Amino acid sequence: MxxxxxxxxxxxxxxxxxxxxxxxxxxxxxxxxxxxxxxxxxxxxxxxxxxxxxxxxxxxxxxxxxxxxxxxxxxxxxxxxxxxxxxxxxxxxxxxxxxxxxxxxxxxxxxxxxxxxxLLEASRWRIDVAATPDVASAAAERFLAADEALVERMTKKGMREFDARGAVVALAVLPEAPASGRTSLDVVLRHGTPAVRPDDVLRGLATVAGLDAGEAPLMTRLAQGPLLDSGEVGDPLAARA
The missing domain is CATH 3.30.70.580 (Pseudouridine synthase I, catalytic domain, N-terminal subdomain)
Structure with missing residues (x-):
């Protein structure tokens, strides 16, 4: 049959x-x-x-x-x-x-x-941390000045070490305070392999600059799309038929 x-x-x-x-x-x-x-x-x-x-x-x-x-x-x-x-x-x-x-x-x-x-080449994130604006700004400056920020994360292939600094296109402290009273970091991350996540950036900030983000920092992706020459994240739906 x-x-x-x-x-x-x-x-x-x-x-x-x-x-x-x-x-x-x-x-x-x-x-x-x-x-x-x-x-x-x-x-x-x-x-x-x-x-x-x-x-x-x-x-x-x-x-x-x-x-x-x-x-x-x-x-x-x-x-x-x-x-x-x-x-x-x-x-x-x-x-x-x-x-x-x-x-x-x-x-x-x-x-x-x-x-x-x-089209999804980068993401812009807002990360709310427990540090004061002055402490967060100083940590961001030290992080950006570093050549690398090695962090570890468990992956499907086991524990892996990689550089969190290389994926960070921009990192700044937002002037407005979130409703929680915490300080907000504005982070643009370039996508790559391995993918660097916002929690990896927090670990890098802790390693390089001693930043304590506090318990359960809120991480919100604000945009995702093409990485523009300006360093901004573009709209992947902008080019429409």
Whole structure:
């Protein structure tokens, strides 16, 4: 008896790029849990998804540049492949309604083509620490003046040492104080391998400059996208079809 061949799905007819936020207690949602919640939301909202071919078809959703678990974010991105042409504004509305508060859809645009992941070259972070502005400013100056800031982190391949300083494009103390009464650091991080995270920068600040960030510093990604010549982080959804 000939072996049954897997069903071949039709190619997508439209792709949409989605910017979403992780806020409040939902910042502790892991990427795996978010992807499950998002697939359920797509099903409930009856989004006309394109599916992969094979014996176990799944909706074609491409995730890019997910923030570390425990970090809040205003700039998470994914791309949907659809079986029908739809109005991006309508998909924005139904997805935001289907997701729980704290996982909020901020923008949906039609994809101009190319790789979304390739556009995510850097991130801008706000890190709220327990130090005073003067202490934080002095630590930032020492960190930026250092040639390197070696830190260790457990990875899938075991404990790894790497330089947290090399990925820091900019580091400054924000003039306004957060509601918590802490001091806010404004950090631009270049993406690379291994990926340097905001908590790695805090460890580097502790190692190089002795900065004590306090318990549970809040880390919020404000932007993610192409790294501009000015050192700013651009909008990956700006180039639209």
């Amino acid at each position: 000939p072996q049954q061949q897997p069903e071949q799905q039709a190619p997508p007819v439209q792709r949409l790029r989605v910017r979403y936020a992780k806020r409040g207690r939902l910042r502790f949602t892991s990427h795996r849990d978010f992807s499950r919640a998002f697939e359920r939301a797509v099903f409930r909202a009856r989004v006309p998804m394109a599916y992969s071919s094979g014996f176990n078809p799944h909706p074609r959703i491409s995730y890019a540049g997910a923030a570390p678990t425990g970090s809040a974010s205003e700039a998470e991105y994914l791309e949907l492949a659809l079986a029908e042409v739809v109005d991006p504004a309508a998909i924005h509305a139904v997805l935001d309604e289907a997701l729980p508060p704290g996982l909020d859809v901020l923008e949906v645009v039609e994809s101009p083509g190319g790789s979304l992941a390739d």
